[in-house]
Amino acid sequence: MPDLVELRHVSKSYGPVQALKDVSFSIRAGEVHALLGENGAGKSTTMRVVRGETAPSKGEVVVAGQTLTRFSPAVSDDLGIAMVHQELAIFNGLTVAENLAPDLPTRNRAGFVNRKALNEFATAKLNLFNLIIAPDQLMSSLTTGQKQIVEILRTISESRRLIILDEPTSSLNAQETETLLDLIKSLRAEGKSVLFVSHRIPEVLEISDRITVLRDGEYIETLENAGLTEADLVQRMVGRDMGELHRRRASSGANRDIVAFGAKGVSGVGGLNDVTLDLYQGEVLGVFGLEGSGASELSRLLFGLDVPAAGTLHVKENVVPNPTPLKMIDAGVTYLSPDRSESGLFKYRALTDNITAPVLSRLSRMGLIRRTKVQDTSRAYSDRFEIKAGGLASTPASLSGGNQQKVMMAACLTPDPDVVIVNEPTRGVDVGAKAEMHRKLIELAENGTSVMVFSSELPELVSLCDRVIVMRSNRIVGELIGDEITEDSAMTLAAGSAVH
Amino acid sequence: MAATDQSMSVPFNLRGFAASGGILVAAVLLLFVFLAVTKAQFSAYNNLYSLAFALSIDAIAIFGFTYVMVLGEIDLSVGAVYALAGTLTGWLLKVGGLDLYPAIVLALCVATAVGFANGFLVTRFKVNSLMLTIGTLILVQGVVGVLATDLVGGVYPRDFRLLAKTRWFGINATIIVAGFALAVLVFLQLRSSLFRKMYLVGENSETARIYGIRTDAFKLWAFVASAFFAGVGGVLTASRLTHASTDMGVGLEFTYVTAAILGGASLYGGRGGVGGSVLGLLFLALILNGLVMYNVNPLAQQVAIGVLLICAVLVDMIINKKEGA
Numbered sequence: 001m002p003d004l005v006e007l008r009h010v011s012k013s014y015g016p017v018q019a020l021k022d023v024s025f026s027i028r029a030g031e032v033h034a035l036l037g038e039n040g041a042g043k044s045t046t047m048r049v050v051r052g053e054t055a056p057s058k059g060e061v062v063v064a065g066q067t068l069t070r071f072s073p074a075v076s077d078d079l080g081i082a083m084v085h086q087e088l089a090i091f092n093g094l095t096v097a098e099n100l101a102p103d104l105p106t107r108n109r110a111g112f113v114n115r116k117a118l119n120e121f122a123t124a125k126l127n128l129f130n131l132i133i134a135p136d137q138l139m140s141s142l143t144t145g146q147k148q149i150v151e152i153l154r155t156i157s158e159s160r161r162l163i164i165l166d167e168p169t170s171s172l173n174a175q176e177t178e179t180l181l182d183l184i185k186s187l188r189a190e191g192k193s194v195l196f197v198s199h200r201i202p203e204v205l206e207i208s209d210r211i212t213v214l215r216d217g218e219y220i221e222t223l224e225n226a227g228l229t230e231a232d233l234v235q236r237m238v239g240r241d242m243g244e245l246h247r248r249r250a251s252s253g254a255n256r257d258i259v260a261f262g263a264k265g266v267s268g269v270g271g272l273n274d275v276t277l278d279l280y281q282g283e284v285l286g287v288f289g290l291e292g293s294g295a296s297e298l299s300r301l302l303f304g305l306d307v308p309a310a311g312t313l314h315v316k317e318n319v320v321p322n323p324t325p326l327k328m329i330d331a332g333v334t335y336l337s338p339d340r341s342e343s344g345l346f347k348y349r350a351l352t353d354n355i356t357a358p359v360l361s362r363l364s365r366m367g368l369i370r371r372t373k374v375q376d377t378s379r380a381y382s383d384r385f386e387i388k389a390g391g392l393a394s395t396p397a398s399l400s401g402g403n404q405q406k407v408m409m410a411a412c413l414t415p416d417p418d419v420v421i422v423n424e425p426t427r428g429v430d431v432g433a434k435a436e437m438h439r440k441l442i443e444l445a446e447n448g449t450s451v452m453v454f455s456s457e458l459p460e461l462v463s464l465c466d467r468v469i470v471m472r473s474n475r476i477v478g479e480l481i482g483d484e485i486t487e488d489s490a491m492t493l494a495a496g497s498a499v500h
Numbered sequence: 501m502a503a504t505d506q507s508m509s510v511p512f513n514l515r516g517f518a519a520s521g522g523i524l525v526a527a528v529l530l531l532f533v534f535l536a537v538t539k540a541q542f543s544a545y546n547n548l549y550s551l552a553f554a555l556s557i558d559a560i561a562i563f564g565f566t567y568v569m570v571l572g573e574i575d576l577s578v579g580a581v582y583a584l585a586g587t588l589t590g591w592l593l594k595v596g597g598l599d600l601y602p603a604i605v606l607a608l609c610v611a612t613a614v615g616f617a618n619g620f621l622v623t624r625f626k627v628n629s630l631m632l633t634i635g636t637l638i639l640v641q642g643v644v645g646v647l648a649t650d651l652v653g654g655v656y657p658r659d660f661r662l663l664a665k666t667r668w669f670g671i672n673a674t675i676i677v678a679g680f681a682l683a684v685l686v687f688l689q690l691r692s693s694l695f696r697k698m699y700l701v702g703e704n705s706e707t708a709r710i711y712g713i714r715t716d717a718f719k720l721w722a723f724v725a726s727a728f729f730a731g732v733g734g735v736l737t738a739s740r741l742t743h744a745s746t747d748m749g750v751g752l753e754f755t756y757v758t759a760a761i762l763g764g765a766s767l768y769g770g771r772g773g774v775g776g777s778v779l780g781l782l783f784l785a786l787i788l789n790g791l792v793m794y795n796v797n798p799l800a801q802q803v804a805i806g807v808l809l810i811c812a813v814l815v816d817m818i819i820n821k822k823e824g825a
Contacts, residue, residue, distance in 0.1 A: 305709065329712040343706035348770070349699075357700055358711040364693040371691075411711060 003062075004029045004162055004193050005050055005081070010059035012045050015401075019045040020056070023219040025212045027162065030191045032184055034198065034208035034225075038237055038458060038491075042217040043197050047164050050195060051083040052076035064161075080161035084152050084168060090139055097122035097135035100154050125153055129183050145176030152183065162193040167291070169198055181207050199290040201230050201495050213237060231488075234495070238458055238487030253446050254283035254466050259316065260450035261333060261419040263302060266311030270297045273474045275311070279419065284441065284451045286461035288490050289471030296338065298471070299423055299454045303335040304328050315419065329358060334412040338423030338454065340401075344408045347397040351389060352378040354396060354407050359414045381410040385440065402433025409440065420444065423454045438464055458487040470494050524762055524779050531786045539793045547789070555785055556678035557664070557740070559778045561733025562756050563685060564615075564725030566777040569760050570702045571719050572769020573622060573629040575726045577614065579752030580640035584647075585611040585731030586738025586748060590656045591647045600659045608731045614640060615727025619720035629723075637753065644746065651744035664739040674736055685774045698722070703770030758805060759784055761812040766819070784808070 003026040012020040020042045027033045027050075035043045048054040049061060055071035062068070063079045076082075090099055097115075100122045122135035131153075133146055142150065148168060155163055165184075169177045184194050184207055198204055204211060205228060213220040213236045220236055258281040266275045272294045279285050289295030300306045302313060304323030313320045315331040325335065337344025346354050355378045356363055363373045378392050385406040389399055396404050405425070412420055425441065426434040441464060445451050455461050461468050468485050470478040470493040478493040480486075535542040542548075561582055568575045585607045592603035618636055622629045655661065666673040688695045698718050701708040705715045734749060741748065759780030765772025784805065791801045 303710075324714075325709050326712040326714055335710055337707070337710055343704060343710060346700055346703045346707055349703055353696070353700065357697075357708070357713070360693040360696055367694060368691045369693050369696060415712075 003027065004064060006062040007046070007049070008060045008062065010046075010049055010056040010061065012049065012054065012057050019217050020049070021216075021218045022059070023214070023217075024059075025219060025222045027193050027195055028210075029161070029193055030188060031209040032188050032194045032196055032207050034196045034204040034211045035214065036198075036201070036204060036211055036233060036237060037214035038456070041214040041237070043214060044166070045217075046214065047083065047166055047195065047197060050162075051081060051164055052079075053083075080159050081164070082155035082160050082162070083164040084148075084155055084166065086166045088144075088147055088151055090147055090151055092138075092140040094139055095136050096126075096133055096139060096142070096150055099139050099150055100125055100135070125156075129153070129186055131179070143176070145172040145179070148172065149176070149180060149183065152180070156187065156192075160192060162195060163187065164195045164197075166197050167199070168196070169200060169203060177203065199495060201233050204233070205230065230492070230495075234488055234491045238491055253448075255281040256283075261302075261316075261452070262314050264312050264314070266298070266301055266313070267309045268294070268297050268301050268306065269309050270294075270306075271474045272297045272301065275476055277469060277476065279450045279452055281418075281450055282445050282448050283467065284445045284453060284465045286465035286468035286485075287452065287454045287471065288456075288458065288461055288468055288494055290456075290494050293471040293494065294474035295454055295471045296423070297474075299335075299338070299421060302452075303333065303421055305335070329415055329417070332415075332418035334358065334415055334417040334420050336408055336412050336420065336422040336425060338427070340404050340408055340427075344411075345396045345404060348395050351382060351387070351392045351394060351396065351407060355381050355410045356414060357411055362415075377414060381414060382407075385410050386436070400433075402429040402436075405429050405433065405437065409437065413444075417449065419450045419452070421452045421454070424456065425453065426455075426457070426460060434460075458490055461485070461490065462487055472496055524764070524776065524783060528779060528783050528786065531783065531790065535786065535790050535793065539790075542789065542793055551785055551789060552675055553672050555778070555782055556672065556674040557733050557736045558755075558781050558785075559678040559682060559774075560674070560736070561730045561752075562759060562777045562781060563681065563774050564722065564727065564729035565756050566760050566763075566765060566772055566774050567698065567722045568629075568719075568726045569757075569765040569767075570698060570769060570772050571722050572702045572705065572767075573719060573722070574633065574757070574767070575615075575618060575723060576630065576633040576753045576757075577618060577636035577640055578633075578726060578730045578756055579749035580637045580644065581611050581614050581727045581749075582730040582734035582737065582752060583644045583749030584614070584640050584734065586734035586736075586741075587644050587647045587651070587744050589735050590651055590660060590738055590744055593657050593660055594654065595650055600657075600663070603660075604735055607735060608728065611731030611734070612724055612728045615724040615730075616720070618727070619723030622723065623716035623720050641750070644748070648744040648746045648748075655743045656738065660739050661742045662739070664736045682774055682778060689773050689775075699770060701769075754809065755781075755784060755805065758809040758812055761816055762808065766816050767813070768816075 006026040008024055010020055010023045011018070023042070023046060035046060037043050045054070049056050049071075052068070052071045052073055052075050060067050063081070068075070097118045101118060119135045126133055126135065131149065133142065133150070139147065139150070152163070152165065152168065168180055172180060181203065184196065187194055196204070196208060205225065208225050210222055210224055211228070211233065212222045213233070215237060259278045260281045262278040264276050267273055275298055287295050287298065297306070301308045304313070304320070304325050304327060313323050315333060318331070320327055320331050328335070346357065352374055356374050359377070360369065363370055363377060375392065382389070382392060387403050387406045387410065389403060396407050399407065409425070422441065425437050429437070438460070441451055441453070453461065453464055462485055465485060466482065468480045468490055469476055470480065470490055472494055477496065480489055561578070565575055565578045588607040588610060589603050592598045592606060593600065596603070598606070614636060618629070618633055621627045621632055664672070664674060668676055697708070697713045700711075701713055701715045701718045708715050737748065738744070756777075760772055760777045761767070761780070762783055763772060763776025763778070763780035765776065787804055787808070788801055791804060
């Protein structure tokens, strides 16, 4: 079969961050093509390039023999390429039929919407895929899975040749997933191509014809889906050259007699289910889970950022009642924000304000800030983290990602915590800053601080942690200690097939 | 610490200049000089003194309101609460038969309770403060209307009428109180850890929460302060007006938003201060004073305020856009 879309040596960088490096593969007409890779492997960027939402920095994209010169969703629409994003773009206040045909000329002569024709059109489309959804039902009354399916149906039409699905099953239950996979199969039967991204390896194996594996923004391999096993894919997703950076720490300084921090039976409103864990003194404990596993929800609950539905937190033996961030800090726990563009920094305030924010009261006398103390503390932490800035009066907005990350880390450590909950400590920073950040975290643990690392980067967890807890479907599904911690073992647990 | 190239070239910084009030100070000075040169009656002692007197009362009333804006919220009920405190004091004196100070204290308590209700609803139920305080505004204005109708036709008792005219060291006490409070607040803005935290909450409340700052408590107390200071301003204004009026405080919230934004506050929070807000009020007062001197139709004066608010909001947007880039 001819190639519908071909990527030739595509690279893409966002500032200093290289998201894609020399990626070449093709999507054939009438195939289901899966993109597989860890978080940050470059799947989203690849999809966006194929969809025309972003132009590659280097390389070219050929669609049906024609090299693209302009990258815009409008051009892609004309070429028959559509995409369903993870965040649904639906109109909750409209009916299913109206959502299915927002731009269809189903008006009658007076210019009003011809509701009958609209519903017939929708029914036909729904029947095509054996879906039992009434066309005049309000969108808001559907389940997330049904909404997802309606949105996919909307993107399907005669002229569509390629449909890109970004993690379409991440919020679906088993039955809905089945319906969706059937839908994908019927699309293929009609000769349409599907580019499909999922973390769930069993699904990928079930429906794809070919699988392209990306890792760290690089193209690894495109495999024919014949006789492949989960293990084959896991190994290709994670199997990397462990350089100096990723060498495992030799010995653990954890004192397993002293529990520094723990959670008992913590459940969340968002679905997190009965999580119990202990963090030992001087330990580096990793928590790994793919998107939707509940790991990020857990991290917020552990710091009192969200109110748990049940369960307690304790620092050493003391239970923290109704935890709030302030109480957690007072108890000796601090928190590194997972996403510095959202929270964790005061971007337009001086570094001094940022670094000393958690300890302002301690640096004050009779409610007045002692400016020399603020200055000294800021300087000490900025030196300790080797923050490269124009001065303590400059703002984080003017710094590089790596330095912003260091400012956040400095702020987390000014209260001199016994426990640090660290989220994505090296998100979007370059290799040098990454190594530095890892060194600092290990240094902390060696000095007796307990460190909990929530990270979506397996190599990071492998090189840092004494112990790793793996989450899936809102609960802890496994624990890896010492040499058991490998990327393969963690990924196998996290992407495990059955939902228990 | 190593210096990087980022610090090397700082060209004209719009945000820095605007935030530091440079534009506003320059505008106030220009306007002042222009009026002084073109209109002799402007620089007459009586005119300047009455400007200062009126400004002092508005200044007190805008203190708390400014901090609500610093926190990224807004309190549009400020004018209604101002009217409530003033009218209720008069009502308690004339209808309730209370003495002056108990009446004032009670009226301020009621005003403050309105602020507490605003703050409570905003922090507990995450109600949008813009919409909520429009509701409070309408509700409180209704109450003021009822009270004012009761008082129609008469003036307030003498001791209440004389309150705003109280003089210390030969000048109106309100000027001294406003000036002193302004100095204290500006000092606290610069030095107090509590005020520093307030600015951090306004800049990014989620970040502030992560660093152990009780963001909701700040917002709650800012609404309380907004109502309290508006109440004080209202009591003084009622005393100055000498009789009840259903028009009292109507539209004041828009004047205050304009003044605060002119003074460097932002609808997005994290910026501004009482110094800027009072300067903003002064600017507006000079404009109105100038328009009166040039015999501009009083109804047309509103046009000027509208234009200024639009300009101020535009500048606010442009600054934020620059930051977003």
